[in-house]
Amino acid sequence: MEQREHWSSRKAFILAAIGSAIGLGNIWRFPFKCYENGGGAFLVAYLIAMLTAGIPLLIMELSLGHRFKLAAPLSFRKIGKKFEWVGWWAVFVGFVIVCYYAVVMAWGLNYSVFSFTQAWGTDTGTFFYKDFLGLTDGPYKLGGFQLPILISLIIGWIIIVGAVWKGVKTVSKVVYVTVFLPWLLLVVFVVRGMTLPGSMEGIKYYLYPHFEQLLNPSVWISAYGQIFYSLSIGFGIMIAYSSFLKKDAEIINSSIIITLSNCTTSFIGGFAVFGALGYYAQLQGVAVESVLKGGPGLAFATYPTIINNLPFARFFGIIFFLMLLTLAIDSAFSLLEAVASSMRDKLGWGIKRSNITVAAIACVIGLIFTTGAGLFWLDIVDKWIEFFGLCAVVLVECIVLGWFFKIDKLRKYANEYSEVRIGKFWNYLIKFIVPIIIFALIISETVKLITKGYEGYPASALLIAGWGVVILLPIVSMIFAKINRKEAIPDSEVIVPKTPFVENLGYKRLTRYLFSILALAVVMTIIMILSNYIDSLKSIIVPAIGIYFFLVLVGGAVYFTIISVKEGKRREIWSRESFEE
Numbered sequence: 213m214e215q216r217e218h219w220s221s222r223k224a225f226i227l228a229a230i231g232s233a234i235g236l237g238n239i240w241r242f243p244f245k246c247y248e249n250g251g252g253a254f255l256v257a258y259l260i261a262m263l264t265a266g267i268p269l270l271i272m273e274l275s276l277g278h279r280f281k282l283a284a285p286l287s288f289r290k291i292g293k294k295f296e297w298v299g300w301w302a303v304f305v306g307f308v309i310v311c312y313y314a315v316v317m318a319w320g321l322n323y324s325v326f327s328f329t330q331a332w333g334t335d336t337g338t339f340f341y342k343d344f345l346g347l348t349d350g351p352y353k354l355g356g357f358q359l360p361i362l363i364s365l366i367i368g369w370i371i372i373v374g375a376v377w378k379g380v381k382t383v384s385k386v387v388y389v390t391v392f393l394p395w396l397l398l399v400v401f402v403v404r405g406m407t408l409p410g411s412m413e414g415i416k417y418y419l420y421p422h423f424e425q426l427l428n429p430s431v432w433i434s435a436y437g438q439i440f441y442s443l444s445i446g447f448g449i450m451i452a453y454s455s456f457l458k459k460d461a462e463i464i465n466s467s468i469i470i471t472l473s474n475c476t477t478s479f480i481g482g483f484a485v486f487g488a489l490g491y492y493a494q495l496q497g498v499a500v501e502s503v504l505k506g507g508p509g510l511a512f513a514t515y516p517t518i519i520n521n522l523p524f525a526r527f528f529g530i531i532f533f534l535m536l537l538t539l540a541i542d543s544a545f546s547l548l549e550a551v552a553s554s555m556r557d558k559l560g561w562g563i564k565r566s567n568i569t570v571a572a573i574a575c576v577i578g579l580i581f582t583t584g585a586g587l588f589w590l591d592i593v594d595k596w597i598e599f600f601g602l603c604a605v606v607l608v609e610c611i612v613l614g615w616f617f618k619i620d621k622l623r624k625y626a627n628e629y630s631e632v633r634i635g636k637f638w639n640y641l642i643k644f645i646v647p648i649i650i651f652a653l654i655i656s657e658t659v660k661l662i663t664k665g666y667e668g669y670p671a672s673a674l675l676i677a678g679w680g681v682v683i684l685l686p687i688v689s690m691i692f693a694k695i696n697r698k699e700a701i702p703d704s705e706v707i708v709p710k711t712p713f714v715e716n717l718g719y720k721r722l723t724r725y726l727f728s729i730l731a732l733a734v735v736m737t738i739i740m741i742l743s744n745y746i747d748s749l750k751s752i753i754v755p756a757i758g759i760y761f762f763l764v765l766v767g768g769a770v771y772f773t774i775i776s777v778k779e780g781k782r783r784e785i786w787s788r789e790s791f792e793e
């Protein structure tokens with residue numbers, strides 16, 4: 213049995229996980245979810261979702277991968293033979309996503325080229341939908357392949373496979389570019405967006421809190437849905453990634469750093485998007501709410517118009533699409549890695565064989581999205597897979613781990629290794645709270661989709677690409693779980709360090725952070741209440757909300773990163789002493 217590959221360093225692992233989490237969703241989904249669901253009030257729901265579900269579930273997935281050193285399917289098999297399919301299910305949901313995620317990446321590739329000449333012209337909407345996508349009248353009118361997209365799709369896949377060529381060894385290097393570059397470019401866009409005339413009008417839409425919205429269940433549903441999707445939980449990615457960790461790896465603080473970095477990026481990205489939209493509205497002489505639109509339309513139709521109107525348009529065009537590409541690529545290859553590493557574990561394939569096979573199949577399936585009807589199918593699959601793929605998998609994961617596995621043991625296991633410790637409350641989150649929330653989420657969304665349909669698509673299309681796909685996946689997973697593995701599954705004996713890394717200090721670190729958030733929240737609440745009586749306070753609501761979330765997210769990320777840096781030296785010594793034979 214060959215040795216399992218390893219990350220080249222802790223930093224490389226954290227960056228890869230951050231890279232997977234940060235993707236197109238941070239730029240074109242998050243800000244709009246925020247606006248649609250009550251602005252600053254949504255941020256409150258999002259923060260609570262992050263604390264009660266995001267961080268706890270990430271800890272769960274990372275601990276599981278680290279504990280068994282296997283990708284999702286066989287990790288679940290270790291819990292119980294009958295659970296292997298759950299792992300496959302997660303992985304296949306990811307597989308479906310990567311089939312169309314790569315197509316969106318291909319659009320980005322095309323647009324990167326267009327940006328040299330601003331080939332999109334002045335009527336950017338018509339260019340995107342009609343000329344570029346060749347959009348037909350409905351999902352059944354395929355209208356032929358769009359050649360430029362098809363070619364970029366193939367190029368895109370070659371890039372993705374290249375990024376994971378020698379497995380995590382290559383990824384360990386690639387992520388320094390695919391994480392830091394988009395961050396840098398995003399900062400450029402935040403500064404540019406915020407300094408445009410009219411930008412403040414846009415920001416107000418983003419942050420102004422409509423607290424009455426917190427009584428609306430759909431706001432909470434959006435917040436939790438966005439957290440799962442954004443953190444790449446429930447696709448087997450994080451389980452696969454953590455299975456490549458060394459035996460002495462840190463788990464809990466890493467999860468917190470990954471989560472906070474991701475949420476910070478979303479939050480900050482919102483300023484770039486809304487600043488620019490405020491400007492766009494002023495340009496068109498219309499109210500901000502009439503230009504608010506997320507998704508592909510934002511990136512490929514609205515943004516090009518904004519770019520056209522900027523000084524140095526070519527420069528901003530090029531870096532904008534470069535940003536989108538680099539945002540997407542590490543999410544895409546993390547999905548590939550989750551599927552390919554599962555194949556390796558199960559079928560004993562080599563790295564290259566598994567990567568190329570999975571990529572080729574995904575590329576062929578992706579062809580449907582390069583036709584004139586591609587956007588319709590993409591839209592439907594995306595919607596269904598998010599709710600009934602992603603959320604259902606997370607629900608089942610929680611149930612399996614919470615009820616059929618000694619979840620408290622997993623908690624203690626993670627605590628032994630970590631700089632930050634979690635208390636018993638985590639068990640309850642996994643066992644009860646998160647599953648109940650997701651259950652409610654799925655039920656309410658099902659009712660909505662059944663009664664209202666979706667975007668006026670024909671019911672048969674929803675049946676095929678929506679319900680059909682989500683029902684097929686668990687069935688295929690069960691078949692896959694039945695395939696016999698040639699070799700015996702490597703043993704995953706629990707290696708427990710002789711001494712835990714920290715004792716009570718670990719709990720204190722977490723509570724210190726939570727209490728600071730809470731204390732700040734109390735101050736914020738007082739400001740909000742007083743603003744009802746003191747008019748001059750009204751003008752500071754938006755800045756106060758901005759500062760609060762900045763402190764909670766960025767401050768938190770800095771706090772936990774400092775802990776990990778400071779502990780670096782001591783960790784080395786500890787790991788030498790605690791794991792010696």
Ligand code: PHE
Pocket residue numbers: 232233234235236237238306309441442443444447449543544546547
């Ligand atoms: N988390 C990524 C985003 O926000 C998307 C993604 C989903 C990546 C699923 C991997 C898996 O865009």
